[in-house]
Amino acid sequence: MALTTAEWRGRGSPRTHQLENSMQRRAFVGGAALAATLAGLGLAPALAQDPIVFGLITPLSPPGETALGQLAKRGAEIGVEYLNEKGGVLGRNVALSVQDSAGKNEQGVAAYRRLVSSEKAVAVFGFIHSGVNIAVNEVAKEMGVPTMGTQTGAGDVTAKHYDIAFRTHAVDGPRAAAWLGWIAKNKWKRVSLLAETTDYGIGLAKETEKQNKEQNLGLEIQTIMFDRTTTDLLPQLLQAKAFKPDAIVNVGVGQPLDLMITQAHTVGLLPGAQMVTSYDGPARPQFWQLHGDQGVGINFIAFYSPKSELSDLGKEFAKRYAAKFNEPPVYAALNGFANAIVFAAAIERAKSTDPKAMIKTLEEGSFIGWSTSPITFPRAEGALWHNWSPPLLVLHYTAKDQTPAAAEVAYILGQ
């Protein structure tokens, strides 16, 4: 089902729509007259080729989490196509400028500077690595163009309460709550948490220990940190094995996530204990090629299951995504799409690409993304500042080559 322009722009009263339509008609007539005048002066092509630029900073080459970067890019590209099919934003086409962060902070910062100063981007999203998002936000707070974390979980992305910092992803708190809830539900007591020494890994390790203490869960948690460039996790996993854990929390991103699964089997930790990964890495299409039989039994935090209910906009995206890539969409792609749609709606409502006006609209408005849950960015406490969190699930692979859609829902946060 194709949506109308008014639908993706979000909620509004019929009166507002009438006003908008009336204003749009006047703007269109005025614009046409202006275009005809400028055409006579030979200036029309310059205006016609002046799209609104969205910047996408995402990891597309190693050591970044390239699979998620590709998915975010796919989603954003479909988002921009969709917007342009619906007439663009403020009557102008939208262009997407894709920049590869490679998961490196300095590369992400350079990309942001280029996008804002050279390409005149009015919104930047696509972030997957928290470190990159945090580093970019330090520059963005000076340059003023808003950012949106597509799949960045560290608290500091939004906890610094910068006006420009927005995010549509679960922060450390809910994520740690999800695996702690799953562990408690299964009455496990001993937990090994292996986390990389990044903003993401350190934040999640601290949050897990904090919640265990504050909520008096009584878990014995062994926390082992490791350098994310390491090629051998056997020493760490041997320590974990000696601890005899019931559950292992795998807080690696990209290659360390996969290395930990493989080597946990090598030392005999798996399949005896249960392992949960800190994000939906196992939902990537190549998971089964990498792990084969060893992938069976893996649990992973997911923010979307194909069993989840989608908004009309989400359904439209899923249809387009499946037609284009011959597979169902996964979370990073859904969020990449939603980020583009939300920024476009904010510009429409603000009637301007002025960053301050866009930020005000984002803070005050309610937007429709892929989920049935409306997207809002309240000026809330701590890391929940400017943050919309998707529903959190723990999915469990029970058979080889299983799709996330067929995976067992082992736990739903809040139920």
Next chain:
Amino acid sequence: MIFSSELLVQTLLSGLMVGVLYALMALGITFIYSIVKTINWAMGEFYMIGSYLQFVAVHFLLGPRWWWLAAILSAAGTFLVGAMLEPILIKPMYAQPMQRRDDYATVVTIALLLLLRSLAVALGGPNQYRPESDLPVVWIGPLPQEGARVAAFVCALLALGIFWLVIKKTWVGLALRAAAQNRIAVQTCGVKVDRLDAAAFAIGVALAGFAGALLAPLFMVFPTNGAVTTVKGFEIIVIGGLGSIPGALIGGILLGLVESLGAAFISSPYQNVYGFILVILVLIVKPEGLFGERGREA
């Protein structure tokens, strides 16, 4: 940190095995330097090529049973790539008078690094792959080891042994050693040094390719998988001594042990730091490396 004698033995075994695999990488770097007098900064990319060839051979052509044949073919493929690139990139350094050879070699091999890495992303995509392995888990004392790791360990030892025999017992090895000592003297004896250069470069990168093929099922296949192993390779040649084959082996084992023990019993996040501490200690106590010789310049 948990400590027990069983855990200590397991960690020692783990460090020993990974150390021998690191040594194979270091050997290629040190061998090329000995003959061609060039540090090949793109060594990790030849490791990467070997791992991709292994994946293609096992996944699409031969199947996991023939992993060993795939590893030999991957090394041969990397050898060919090296043999093709050497006349274009390295030979000009000696073919014409050049004042700043080291600078030339650094720039050329770093450019090659970027080219090969970008090609890998363009051809194979940014994703990770893993060649299938049907080798069963092997128990070495109290430590269960992935079959692919044990196979890689044994093959690495074999490769080091064969390499040592070739260098010490054959005419080609004698010529290569002679060229390592004095290029002009070897030329004076009628040996074509440019051919030795090409052979040395191709053999050196083939060793890296072989390491990449052997480690592909363990450390996976992706465009930058050679970066870390290259760093380890350079650490090892500083520890063992530039140009020394026993130095590469002992340096590799020492590095593997120090990293594993440090990560297991001191503090895990600093796993890579322990190797650098060892490097600094060696540089203070024996700057030429444990098995290196003091350099002489006329």
